[in-house]
Amino acid sequence: MSTPHSIGLLLFPNLTQLDLTGPFEVFARAPGTTVHLIWKTKEPVISDRGMAILPSTTFADCPALDVICIPGGPGQIALMEDEETLAFIRRKSEQASLTTSVCTGSLVLGAAGLLRGRKATSHWASLEQLALLGAEPVSERVVRDGNIITGAGVTSGIDFALSVVAALYSDEIAQNIQLHMEYDPAPPFACGSPRVASKELVEKAAAQAALFIAKRLEATKRAASALFSAGRGRSG
Template sequence: MVKTLFDEFRNGKSISIGFLLFPNLTQLDLTGPYEVFTRVPQSQVHLIWKTMEPVVSDRGLAMLPNATFTTCPKLDIICIPGGPGQIELMEDEETLNFLRMKAKETALVTSVCTGSLVLGAAGLLQGYKATTHWGSLEQLTLLGAEPVAERVVRDGNRITGAGVTSGIDFALNVVTDIYGEEAAKSIQLHMEYDPEPPFSSGSPRSASPELVTATRKQLSSFIEKRRQATQRAAINLQQNPKE
């Protein structure tokens, strides 16, 4: 399916990729795949928000949008990163309506980390397999998606990445789908993406049970806040079904 959709891009046509850049996002959710996609030949990458004012991430890094909801051009791929600001977006009808509109024109609808919950709140993951940060994975069920505990999950034209650092893996998978394995390998080498983490503790599957329990406890109040927003989004979808 993807090969058919993207034949023209393998023949040299420029590709238009849009990231939703919103206040309180986790910057690596965006900047990881951004680094990959901007290395694609003939790529046009748009950072999109409601205004052109600087947007500040959850850790204080300011970034500049280069397009607004009004001026955003036609996109071939749209990607929603995650982060604490995702909670407010799940009830932001202006943003959700923008995503619904763009999803109709894009070939790929994608996300990294809890950006998938925003897609879900917009009604764009109903009936699809998807992933998100491990701490909130089960919340996808509330939004009609089937949660899958994998780093990158494909289902039709939906591609979702798990937590934060998976954004690089996600983007390299997308490049592989469109331009082929050699193109993705070349970008990976240019970036020297050859991770050797000092500990095998980056996933609940590899971390010790004690560490997972302690981390869940640290995250519990925030995850509950997110869950409440997800539940409200689920009720809104039930009361106002989206196409």
């Protein structure tokens, strides 16, 4: 019989909902697992595309977690300078067996000082920003370094969550969940990553996101400055 686990997903304003709901779907299918959606209050939280999602617990009431997961999305920028949230993530990370993220949630882990000297991934457009926070950027869909597991952009959250379930329980349980979800990707176009998309398409997408990525970069630089000033960004 599998040991039950408690998994917490941070639910914050302007997150990308699939970064959260993809892993939630996987985690909620794991035997005996309780999944918590965590924010400062229990008021509805609005995602970057307008979906309202209800937190199930608050920072103050959140129980002990075996896994903490930070999704990404535009709202991640504000979190990098939100000391209340960063302190909460640090506290829960100390107790959890796995500290994890999806997409640009890894930048939040970095801002909390949890990725120094660790390999990690993120959305391709912001991957290199991890280096400013003391991490080693790795361009892979799921990256594990010790008790840190990070997923790349948005849709990789399902791959990520299946990897987490395999680590917590077994490959067999993760495979069973994958089959029940009929997770058998066959995208209509071979362009879902800079590794396979045409140069022209990658350049166009990068140009479309350039202003926002520049805004994120400035926030990452400020977070890095605060991190190293506080001594949390030094490895070892």
